[in-house]
Amino acid sequence: MSLSVALTKGRLEKKTVAMLERMGYGTENLKDKGRALVFEDTKKDIRYFLVKSNDVITYVNHGVADIGVVGKDTLMERGNQNYELLDLEFGKCKFCVASLPDQDVFQKVGHVKIGTKYPQVAREYFLSRGIDVEVIKIDGSVELAPILGLADGIVDIVETGTTLKENGLVILEEVCEISARVIVNKASFKLKRNEIMAVVRDLESVVKEDAHKNGFEG
Structure with missing residues (x-):
C-alpha cells in the first residue's frame, strides 16, 4: 500500500x-x-x-x-x-521570551504587550503564568517591536541568540524546546x-x- x-x-x-x-x-x-x-x-x-x-x-x-x-x-x-x-x-531551537534589559515583562504591573509570529503560543504561555497579555502579531523581524516601543517584549524562536544580542535584547525565560x-x-x-x-x-x-x-x- x-x-x-x-x-x-x-x-x-x-x-x-x-x-x-x-x-x-x-x-x-x-x-x-x-x-x-x-x-x-x-x-x-x-x-x-x-x-x-x-x-x-x-x-x-x-x-x-x-x-x-x-x-x-x-x-x-x-x-x-x-x-x-x-x-x-x-x-532544535527554543521558544523564548525576550525584551530590552530594562523591560522585564514579568515584573511589569498591568497588562503586557508581546510581539510575536506565534500569537497562540505566546497567549497560552502568558495566560498560564496568570499574566494579562495583549499579543501583537508580527510577520517580519519581531526584534524591532520592543526597540520601537510597539511591545514590551517578544516571544520568538531562538537558536543561537545572536540576533537578539545584536539588537540589544536579552532572554528572560525559555518557554520550551522545539x-x-x-x-x-x-x-x-x-x-x-x-x-x-x-x-x-x-x-x-x-x-x-x-x-x-x-x-x-x-
Missing part, C-alpha cells in the same frame, strides 16, 4: 532527505529536484511532496499525506489533529499501520544511532 509523505521545504527537508538516504530509501529525485514539488521514491512505494510548514499539517489533516515532517513550533501554533509519533531530534516531528493522519494510521510504522521505525533507528554516536563524542 503506497504512502504519501509531506516534507517541510528548506532546512527540515534537507535533514529529512539525508535521514531517508541513510535508511536506504531511493531519494535521488529529491536530491536533484529542480523546480519539481512531487517525487517518487526509486526503491519504496512512497511519494514525497514539498510544502510550507503550515501546509504540512493541512495535507496530513485532510489525509492527502499519510505522514508529515514539521517543526514542533508549527504544531504548537496550529494545533494538531494527528498522531505525533517521533521526535527527529534535529532542527524540533522536527513526525506526524501521521489518524485514518491513515488505521488503514496503513504496518507501512507507516516501518518508515517510523527506520527513522527512529537513525535518531538512536545519532544519539548513540553523540553520546560517545560528548
